[in-house]
Amino acid sequence: MLRASGRSLSRRQFGTLGAAAGATALAGCSASSPKDMDTLQVWGGVPAENGPQAVIDRFQEEHPGTDVTYTPYVNDDRGNLKVNTALQGGVDIDVFFTYGVPNLAMRVDSGLAADVGDLVRAAPELEMFLDTEDPKAMIDGDEITALATTRIPQMVLFNEDLRERAGIELPTQWALEEYLEAIRALADDGKYGTYVLPDLARIELGPNYRLTAQGDSNFSHPAFLQHFDLAAQLIRDGVLYPWSQALARQLEAYQQNNFIAEDFGLWTTAPYSLRFLTDQEEYPHDFRVSAAPVPTVDGNDWNTGEYGAFIQINSKSPKQELAWEFCRFWLLESAQDMARAGYISLLGDVDDDELLDGVLGEDAEQFFDVDSFRRTLFEDQPRMHLDTELTAYTEITQKYEQQRDVCWLLERSPEKAIDTVDKNAQALIDRFEED
Amino acid sequence: MAIVDTRDEPAGASAGAGTRARRPHRTGRAPSEPRPYVGWLFVAPNLLGVLAFTFIPLISVVLLSFTQWNLVSGFAGIEFVALDNFLAVFQDPTFWRSLVITIVYAGVAVPLTLVVGLALALALNRDIPARGLLRAAFFVPYIVNIVAIGMTWQMLLDPEAGLVNQALGAFGAEDLPQWFASSNWALPALILVTIWSQAGYANLIYLSALQDAPTQLYEAARIDGAGRWASFRAITWPSLLPTTVFLLVTLFVGISQTFGMIALITNGGPGDSTTTLSFYMYQTSFQFYRFGYASAVGLVTFIGIFVIMLLMWRAQRGRALHD
Numbered sequence: 171m172l173r174a175s176g177r178s179l180s181r182r183q184f185g186t187l188g189a190a191a192g193a194t195a196l197a198g199c200s201a202s203s204p205k206d207m208d209t210l211q212v213w214g215g216v217p218a219e220n221g222p223q224a225v226i227d228r229f230q231e232e233h234p235g236t237d238v239t240y241t242p243y244v245n246d247d248r249g250n251l252k253v254n255t256a257l258q259g260g261v262d263i264d265v266f267f268t269y270g271v272p273n274l275a276m277r278v279d280s281g282l283a284a285d286v287g288d289l290v291r292a293a294p295e296l297e298m299f300l301d302t303e304d305p306k307a308m309i310d311g312d313e314i315t316a317l318a319t320t321r322i323p324q325m326v327l328f329n330e331d332l333r334e335r336a337g338i339e340l341p342t343q344w345a346l347e348e349y350l351e352a353i354r355a356l357a358d359d360g361k362y363g364t365y366v367l368p369d370l371a372r373i374e375l376g377p378n379y380r381l382t383a384q385g386d387s388n389f390s391h392p393a394f395l396q397h398f399d400l401a402a403q404l405i406r407d408g409v410l411y412p413w414s415q416a417l418a419r420q421l422e423a424y425q426q427n428n429f430i431a432e433d434f435g436l437w438t439t440a441p442y443s444l445r446f447l448t449d450q451e452e453y454p455h456d457f458r459v460s461a462a463p464v465p466t467v468d469g470n471d472w473n474t475g476e477y478g479a480f481i482q483i484n485s486k487s488p489k490q491e492l493a494w495e496f497c498r499f500w501l502l503e504s505a506q507d508m509a510r511a512g513y514i515s516l517l518g519d520v521d522d523d524e525l526l527d528g529v530l531g532e533d534a535e536q537f538f539d540v541d542s543f544r545r546t547l548f549e550d551q552p553r554m555h556l557d558t559e560l561t562a563y564t565e566i567t568q569k570y571e572q573q574r575d576v577c578w579l580l581e582r583s584p585e586k587a588i589d590t591v592d593k594n595a596q597a598l599i600d601r602f603e604e605d
Numbered sequence: 606m607a608i609v610d611t612r613d614e615p616a617g618a619s620a621g622a623g624t625r626a627r628r629p630h631r632t633g634r635a636p637s638e639p640r641p642y643v644g645w646l647f648v649a650p651n652l653l654g655v656l657a658f659t660f661i662p663l664i665s666v667v668l669l670s671f672t673q674w675n676l677v678s679g680f681a682g683i684e685f686v687a688l689d690n691f692l693a694v695f696q697d698p699t700f701w702r703s704l705v706i707t708i709v710y711a712g713v714a715v716p717l718t719l720v721v722g723l724a725l726a727l728a729l730n731r732d733i734p735a736r737g738l739l740r741a742a743f744f745v746p747y748i749v750n751i752v753a754i755g756m757t758w759q760m761l762l763d764p765e766a767g768l769v770n771q772a773l774g775a776f777g778a779e780d781l782p783q784w785f786a787s788s789n790w791a792l793p794a795l796i797l798v799t800i801w802s803q804a805g806y807a808n809l810i811y812l813s814a815l816q817d818a819p820t821q822l823y824e825a826a827r828i829d830g831a832g833r834w835a836s837f838r839a840i841t842w843p844s845l846l847p848t849t850v851f852l853l854v855t856l857f858v859g860i861s862q863t864f865g866m867i868a869l870i871t872n873g874g875p876g877d878s879t880t881t882l883s884f885y886m887y888q889t890s891f892q893f894y895r896f897g898y899a900s901a902v903g904l905v906t907f908i909g910i911f912v913i914m915l916l917m918w919r920a921q922r923g924r925a926l927h928d
Contacts, residue, residue, distance in 0.1 A: 247892055254677045254894075276894060280678040414786035417875055418763050564893055576788050576876040601693070 206262075207489060209237040210496055213253060214267040215245035215479075216511050224507040229499050236492065245269045257282045257484060264487040265496055267319075268480045272567075274316055275560045278308050283315040283482040289494050290314050295502060298516065305556050306477045306516060318477035319501060320513040322440045323552040324368065326465075330458040330539065332356055332435030340542060341462045343550075346370065349465035350400075356435040357409040364436040365411045365425050367404070368464050369474045370397040376472040377555040380566060380595065385559070387599060389570075389592035393467070398577050398584035405578055413578035430455045438464065440475055441529050441547065442512030447538070448531040460539035461546040473552035479513060514547065522548040562598035569594040669900035676896050683897075690901035700902060702877060703885040704909075710792060710881055711861040714799045718856055719849060721800055722807020727841075729808070730815045740812065747805035755869035758798045759785065788878040791871050795879055798870075799860060807852050814848040815841070850921040854914050861910060882906045 216222055218240050226238045241263075243249040250273050257263060257277070268274045277283055290296045290307070299307040299317050308316035326349075328340065336355040341348060353363025371379055371393035382388045404410040411434055415421070421428065426446040429437045430453045437443075446453050464473055481500055483493045505518030509528025526544055527534065534540050546552075557563070570591050577587035645652075670691070673684045694700050729740050746754070761768050762784035770781045784794040822840045831839065862883045867873060873880035873888065880888070882902065890899035 251891055258677055258679045276675060276677050280675065280682060282677060414764055414783050418759070418765075418784070418786035420759075568888070568892070572874060572876045575874055579783075579787060579875055581788055581875075597698075 206237075208235060209239055210264050210489060210492055211239050211241065211262045212265045212496070213241045213243055213256070213263050215243055215249070215269050216267075216508075216513070217242050220511040221504070221508040221513070225500060225504040228503065228507075229496060232499070233495070238496065260486065263484050264489050264493040266482055266484060268316060268482055269478055271476075271557050271560060272564045274308060274480055275563065277482065278310075278315045281485055283308075284485040284487070284490060284493075285313045285315055286317070286483060286494060286497070287312045287314040290317070293498065295517070296498075305558060308480070316480035316482045317497065317501060318516060318556070319479045319481050319504070320477070320508065320515055321554050322442070322475045322478045323473050323514070323547060323554060324438055324440050324464050324475040325543075325546045325552075326368075326462040327429070327437045327439060327443075328460045328462065329429070329432060329435040330460055332361070332432065332457070333460070336435070340460050340539070342545060343463060344465050345469075346465045346467050350404075353404070353409050353436055354407075357407075361432065362411045362434040363404070363409040364434050364438065365416070365421075365428065366438070367397065367401050367410065368438045370400070370467050372474045372555070373464060373467045373472050374470040376470075376553070378557050378559040380557075381559045381561070381599075385561065385599065385603075387566075387592050387595035389588055389595055394591070395584055395588045398574065398588055402577055402580060402584050406580060413575065413580075417575060417579070426453065432457070438474070440512065441514060444512055444529060444538075445531070448533065458537060458539060460542040462542065463546050463550055463552065471553060473554055475552065475554055477516070477554050477556045562595070562602045565598050565602075566595045569598070666900045666903050669897050670904045672897040672900075674896045675894040677894060686897065690898050691905070693898065694901050694905055699877070699880070699885060700882075700905075703880050703882045706792065706877075706879065707861050707881040707883075710796060710799075710863075710879075711857055714796045714803075714860050715853060715856045717796070718800050718803045718807050718860075719852055721804040722852070723811050723845070723849075725804065725808040726811035726815055730812060740808075743808050744805040746802045747809075749802070751865040752869060754798065754802055755866055758794075758801075759870055762794055785871055786875065788874070788876040791875060791878045795866065795871065798866065799863065802866075803856060803860065807856065810848055810852055811845065814845050818844050846921060850917060853917055857913065857917070858910055 212222075212226070214222055218226075222240050222242075226240055230236060230238060243253055253263075253266060254273075254277070257266065258280075268277055287309075290299050296317075299314065300309075302309055306318040307314050328338075333340065333356070336352075336358065338352050338355055341352075344352075355363075357363040371391065374393045375388075375391065379391075379393075380388055388394075401410060405413055411421075411428065425437065425439070426443055428434060430446065432455075447455075447459055464471075481497050483490060483497060487493050501515075501517050503518060505515035505520040506524060506528055508515055509520075509525050510531075512529055514525055514529065522544065526540070526548065529547070530538050530540060530543060573582070573587040573591045573594075576582040577584050582590075669683075671685060671687060673686050673690075674682060725743055729736060729743070733739070760766075762770075764770060764781065764783045764786050767784070769784075773781055782790045782794075784790050818841060823836060826836045826840060861881070863881065864883045864887060867879050867881060867884045868887070871879040873884050883906070886899050886902050886906070889895045889902060
């Protein structure tokens with residue numbers, strides 16, 4: 171039994187201890203810890219070794235006495251929640267990268283990003299970010315709060331062995347009908363044509379394709395029904411990879427495994443996937459890969475890829491000048507280093523061949539038909555997009571994906587699925603406009 | 606005058622004891638009585654934990670349910686919206702759909718878990734070989750990490766390569782279930798996995814209750830010529846009623862709040878076929894950043910579960926067999 175003795179705490183000691191513990195806890199919770207003014211804190215979604223660290227090393231060389239600490243985060247729901255909480259909670263972050271328009275809109279609307287409009291206008295080399303017709307920045311009047319660092323074009327990859335076996339000529343420009351012929355020809359001998367169709371509605375309608383000009387749901391547009399319908403039909407015919415298996419094995423993030431395993435001979439993806447094709451240890455394979463553009467739909471040629479990896483300055487950062495200097499450096503001088511991660515920079519004093527070398531890696535000729543990649547990624551100048559109308563964006567995406575899943579599992583008709591998406595989207599738009 | 610026996614004590618100790626004995630206590634408390642704060646000191650860690658991780662979040666949820674807040678805008682971005690969130694919740698078709706899914710999920714999984722748990726307990730309460738090993742084996746799923754459970758069952762129930770469908774196919778079954786890859790089968794599959802993981806807990810609690818069963822009544826029943834079923838109906842089941850209600854309440858609360866398994870295996874799909882209320886709360890808060898609305902959903906869910914618990918409790922009153 172514990173007895174009150176000479177060794178026990180007196181009431182005063184106990185109170186003092188409690189107060190000290192409380193003060194420590196409060197100090198720990200405090201967001202106003204002193205910040206190191208010579209160290210720039212940068213948070214991004216690309217692992218440091220895939221390019222960011224090389225950019226940072228060169229920045230530090232050019233700016234003696236300045237340290238840059240890079241904190242990588244995983245670009246998923248949890249990773250973004252971590253960034254949002256850190257930004258809101260006053261963690262020492264000066265510059266951060268945002269991926270995906272919904273996160274971008276939320277951070278901008280919440281005042282987390284500093285306005286760099288005046289700085290961009292004062293820098294002639296950044297003029298492209300002032301373009302409101304083909305936006306590459308988050309622009310609201312004179313205010314600019316995010317700058318895209320990269321374009322992420324989508325392309326169609328061919329397994330060369332399977333393409334040649336199917337007698338398909340490598341296309342340089344092609345329409346949807348030719349694309350369908352190709353995947354039907356590839357779907358043979360226990361193999362599928364491809365994993366999933368490129369977003370046909372996006373190719374036809376371009377940016378902000380979910381909303382009409384009046385801001386209502388645009389899912390009643392025939393392009394959406396065509397996409398659902400055609401895909402369901404091709405799944406039924408055994409041309410597309412079965413959606414039931416894609417869902418059961420959660421393949422969305424692991425499509426490369428099936429392409430490497432030659433389950434399908436054609437794969438629509440972006441340059442960041444090319445690193446899997448040069449990694450013979452983790453992804454051994456003995457076929458070469460060529461690239462073709464995304465097919466056109468009724469003469470429309472929007473690429474399904476977008477501008478991305480937005481660089482932003484924390485509005486609460488006390489190091490605004492240094493942060494801007496870093497942003498500028500990244501925008502203008504990170505091209506070669508970031509190409510290794512499959513990022514094609516929007517700016518920079520690097521020609522297309524150097525970028526191509528970076529994207530395809532050292533043994534490019536061994537793994538790729540290099541000319542086809544040069545043509546598809548650079549010479550064709552794919553038309554990228556950036557959605558700027560973002561009402562209920564994430565919620566509508568979720569409703570769309572739910573109906574897509576049940577449609578492609580062949581449990582619901584495409585008409586019914588798209589009709590449900592349209593109604594749900596309109597209900598969400600109405601509700602969010604009320605708010 | 607006090608007489609102090611110092612024969613077996615060192616001088617100093619004796620003096621000290623004498624001094625303590627003579628000193629009047631300031632609070633009038635007996636010398637051996639612990640100071641009042643000592644008790645608080647013992648419960649303080651737990652109390653702080655409850656305060657920080659239960660009470661404050663609960664109050665926060667109540668307060669947030671009357672606001673619109675996206676977390677990212679900080680406390681300055683909290684906007685009071687009175688009852689708007691609650692009105693929106695009741696007009697939200699996804700909420701009602703999630704409520705139905707939750708009721709079906711918990712409403713089927715809980716009774717079946719109890720049945721399996723009770724059957725196992727009755728079997729393992731008998732004198733059978735390797736009884737201890739079997740008891741432990743059936744409890745293991747309950748303590749296995751949720752990630753391991755999710756991944757294992759995902760593999761077992763793979764529509765093409767999974768062992769379950771391969772076994773069904775070997776027995777000549779056709780048109781095999783697509784399990785987690787079907788909006789019709791995903792919820793039944795989830796219920797199956799839930800029963801598998803929770804039955805060990807029900808089994809353990811029932812086993813301990815069976816060992817407390819009144820043996821004299823079984824003796825009397827046997828003398829009266831009662832068979833096994835009659836004994837079960839007249840003695841075992843009534844004596845297990847309080848345990849059953851306890852399990853019913855705890856399992857219902859636990860299972861209706863299942864989140865990890867859903868997030869890991871189905872992510873609420875296919876479609877919205879496994880979007881329960883707890884998963885919907887997660888989506889509205891951590892995917893859509895509508896913390897005020899999610900709090901309103903949480904509060905309505907909490908009140909609903911509380912009412913169901915009360916009803917269960919009232920329904921069983923007076924029906925148990927007492928010694």
